[in-house]
Amino acid sequence: MKLAKYIKSIRYKNSAFRLYLLCVALRIVLVFAPQTGYIHPDEFFQSVEVFLGDQFDLEHERTWEFNNTFPIRSVVVPYFTLKIPLSFLQFISFYSDFYFGINLINSYVFLVFPRLVMCILSFLNDISLYSICRAYSLKYETRLLALGSSFVMLVFATRTFSNTMEMTLCSILLYFVSDCMIHSNTIIYKSEALQIKYQKATSTSERVKLYKLRAALPTHSLNRVVLIATLCVIGVFNRPTFLVFGAPMVFFWLLRGMGTKTVNFVDFNLRITLFILCAAPTIAFFTIVDSIYFGFLTTGEIQMLDISINNFVFTPWNFVKYNLDSSKTASHGVHPRYLHLLVNLPLLYNVLGVIAVFSFAKLVYRFLSSDYRNLPRSQSIIGLMTSAVFAPLAIMSYINHQEARFLLPLTLPITLLHGHKLDGISFPNPFTEDRPFFRALYDKFVPPRITKKTILRIWYTTTIILVIFYGFLHQGGVYQLSAHFSQVMKVKSPPTNVHLITSHMYSFPVAFLNTPSSKTVHIDRVTRKKYRRGRQFFINELGSADITRVLPIVSAIVNSYETESRGKYSWRYQIYVAMPTSLSDEFDELYKRNMTQMKFSYVRSFYPHLSTEALPNPRREYGENDVFSVSGVLSLLFNFARQFSLTLYRFET
Known part of the structure; x- marks a missing residue:
C-alpha cells in the first residue's frame, strides 16, 4: 500500500476517476467551509471538548465517559490523533501571532483543525480500497467513485467520532488480511504444485532442484501477525465494538490455507497463540497510559513500587460492562432490532445499502434452500467482505440502542462488494423452476435491470440531500x-x-x-x-x-x-x-x-x-x-x- 504507486496509477482519462478526484477535493473543501451541521454531541464530547480543555487550559465539560472513577473511554488513540496535533497547532500559533499577528487559537480553528486531521486519516480508507482492488484485479475506478461521493465520506469521515476512527482501522485491517490471504494462496499453490512435480520427478537432480525451489518459497503462515495484533488492540481500545467488526477479519486471517496439504490445525493454533502474545505488549501500554491519565497509577507509586491490580484501569472492559446493562443503554434510547438492517444501512450507503439488504436476503434464501454452491467460498475475498458486513450487522442488531454511525466500519466491505453496481444493476431471478409462484411474483414486481443513469440520479440526489441536512442544517x-x-x-x-x-x-x-x-x-x-x-x-x-x-x-x-x-x-x-x-x-x-x-x-x-x-x-x-x-x-x-x-x-x- 504505497502512496507513490497509488498516485502514479491515476487514470486521468477515466471519467469515473476524474469524478472521484473531484469528490476528494470536495471532501477537503467541506472541512474548511466549514460544515456547521451537528450530527451528535459525541463528535465533540468524546474527544474535542476534553482535549481542547486539557491542551489550552480552557473551560470545558468532561462527560461521564471520562469519569475518573469509572472511565469507559481510552485516551491513547485521541491523544495521538488529536492531542499531539493540537500541541503542534499551539506551537505554530505562538509564532504566527508573534510574527504576523495571526492568532490561530479561536473557535473556527477549534472546529476545523480536528476535522482536518480526521480528513487526512480518512484517505486511508480510499487507499485500502484501491490496494485491495488492485491486488485482486477488481475494477477500482467505479468503487473509488462510490466511496468518494458517498455521504459517509463527505460528512462522517471528517467528524471526530470514535466510530470514524473505527471505520479507518477496520479498512486498514481488511487490507492487511486480504493481502495476507492472497499471499498465502499464492505460496500454497506454488508449494503444492512443486510438491506434485517433486513426486513425479524421476531423476535425483530434478528432485533436488524442485526441493530447493520449494524450500526457497517465503513463509506466509505468520505473515504480519505483529501488525494485525497491534491494529486489533488499537481498535478495541478506540472503541470495544471493534471486537465485533474485527472478529470476522481475524478469523479469515487465521483460516488461511486450512484444508490444504501444507496447513493444518497446528498452524491454526500457532497463529492464535502468537496473535495473543503479540497483542500483549500493546494491551499493557494502553492500560498503563489510561491508568496514569485517570489517576489510578501515579509516578510516586511507580517509584515506590507500591503497585497492585487496583492501580490499573481497563477501559474496554468498563465499556462492555456498561453496555451489557440494558437499562443503561436504554437511557440513550431504545430502538427496534431491525433498525440497522432496514433503516440505518440504506441511510448510510444509499443505493448500495439497499442492494446490501437484498444481497443478504438472497444469501439467506440460498442457505435455507441448501444451495451452498452459490454461497461465497470460505477463503475468498468475497467471503471475507460478506462476513465483514453481515456478521457484525447481525450482532450489532441485538443491541437495543442503535445509531447509524455504529455501522460506519461496514463502509469498505459494502463498497467493494457493491460499488461497481453504480454502472447498472441486474436482478436475476433467484427462484428455481420448482417454485413457480415465487418466480412469477419476482418477475412481476422486480425489474430485470436498472440502468446506470437511473442509479446515479438516485445516488447523487440522495447524497446531496443528506450532505445538506447533516452537514449544514441539522443543529447548524x-x-x-x-x-x-x-x-x-x-x-x-x-x-x-x-x-x-x-x-x-x-x-x-x-x-x-x-x-x-x-x-x-x-x-x-x-x-x-x-x-x-x-x-x-x-x-x-x-x-x-x-x-x-x-x-x-x-x-x-x-x-x-x-x-x-x-x-x-x-x-x-x-x-x-x-x-x-x-x-x-x-x-x-x-x-x-x-x-x-x-x-x-x-x-x-x-x-x-x-x-x-x-x-x-x-x-x-x-x-x-x-x-x-x-x-x-x-x-x-x-x-x-x-x-x-x-x-x-x-x-x-
Whole structure:
C-alpha cells in the first residue's frame, strides 16, 4: 500500500476517476467551509471538548465517559490523533501571532483543525480500497467513485467520532488480511504444485532442484501477525465494538490455507497463540497510559513500587460492562432490532445499502434452500467482505440502542462488494423452476435491470440531500452560537457573568468559547498566594423539555443575584436564551402571560438550523384564507424559511 504507486496509477482519462478526484477535493473543501451541521454531541464530547480543555487550559465539560472513577473511554488513540496535533497547532500559533499577528487559537480553528486531521486519516480508507482492488484485479475506478461521493465520506469521515476512527482501522485491517490471504494462496499453490512435480520427478537432480525451489518459497503462515495484533488492540481500545467488526477479519486471517496439504490445525493454533502474545505488549501500554491519565497509577507509586491490580484501569472492559446493562443503554434510547438492517444501512450507503439488504436476503434464501454452491467460498475475498458486513450487522442488531454511525466500519466491505453496481444493476431471478409462484411474483414486481443513469440520479440526489441536512442544517446554529459567545466573552469589561439557557438544542461545546479554565490553580507573582479564576460563563441546557421551564430558570437566576446584591458583593450578569425560531412565537406568548418585570430583546438568528424536536410550522401565524392570495403564499414561505434558524434572546437586567 504505497502512496507513490497509488498516485502514479491515476487514470486521468477515466471519467469515473476524474469524478472521484473531484469528490476528494470536495471532501477537503467541506472541512474548511466549514460544515456547521451537528450530527451528535459525541463528535465533540468524546474527544474535542476534553482535549481542547486539557491542551489550552480552557473551560470545558468532561462527560461521564471520562469519569475518573469509572472511565469507559481510552485516551491513547485521541491523544495521538488529536492531542499531539493540537500541541503542534499551539506551537505554530505562538509564532504566527508573534510574527504576523495571526492568532490561530479561536473557535473556527477549534472546529476545523480536528476535522482536518480526521480528513487526512480518512484517505486511508480510499487507499485500502484501491490496494485491495488492485491486488485482486477488481475494477477500482467505479468503487473509488462510490466511496468518494458517498455521504459517509463527505460528512462522517471528517467528524471526530470514535466510530470514524473505527471505520479507518477496520479498512486498514481488511487490507492487511486480504493481502495476507492472497499471499498465502499464492505460496500454497506454488508449494503444492512443486510438491506434485517433486513426486513425479524421476531423476535425483530434478528432485533436488524442485526441493530447493520449494524450500526457497517465503513463509506466509505468520505473515504480519505483529501488525494485525497491534491494529486489533488499537481498535478495541478506540472503541470495544471493534471486537465485533474485527472478529470476522481475524478469523479469515487465521483460516488461511486450512484444508490444504501444507496447513493444518497446528498452524491454526500457532497463529492464535502468537496473535495473543503479540497483542500483549500493546494491551499493557494502553492500560498503563489510561491508568496514569485517570489517576489510578501515579509516578510516586511507580517509584515506590507500591503497585497492585487496583492501580490499573481497563477501559474496554468498563465499556462492555456498561453496555451489557440494558437499562443503561436504554437511557440513550431504545430502538427496534431491525433498525440497522432496514433503516440505518440504506441511510448510510444509499443505493448500495439497499442492494446490501437484498444481497443478504438472497444469501439467506440460498442457505435455507441448501444451495451452498452459490454461497461465497470460505477463503475468498468475497467471503471475507460478506462476513465483514453481515456478521457484525447481525450482532450489532441485538443491541437495543442503535445509531447509524455504529455501522460506519461496514463502509469498505459494502463498497467493494457493491460499488461497481453504480454502472447498472441486474436482478436475476433467484427462484428455481420448482417454485413457480415465487418466480412469477419476482418477475412481476422486480425489474430485470436498472440502468446506470437511473442509479446515479438516485445516488447523487440522495447524497446531496443528506450532505445538506447533516452537514449544514441539522443543529447548524450551535457552532455559530458558540462562535458568537466566544466574541462576547472577550469584551466583558468590567467582568460580567453570562448565563445561557438553551432549549431543544444539542449540548453546547464550552471549549469553543476559548475562555480560561476556572479549575486551574494559579500563583500570584507578588504575594505567592494560590488562586483560581472565577467562572464567568454558565449554561442551563433543557434539552427537549417543555419551554415553559425557561422562564422559571430566568427568575431563579435573577432572584439569586438580587439576594447577593443585598449582601457584601454585587455582581454584573447577563441572561441569554437560545431556542429554535419555530418556538419563538410560543415563547413570546408565555412571556406575555407570566413575566412583566423583565424585558427581553432579540439579539440575532443563526442560519441554517433545524432541530428535529421542534420542526418548522409554515402555518403558525396564518389562517386558512391567507394562503389563497399571493401575499399569503409569500408570507407562508417567508415564515417557514425564517424558522430554519436558531434565535438568541437577551433579558435586560
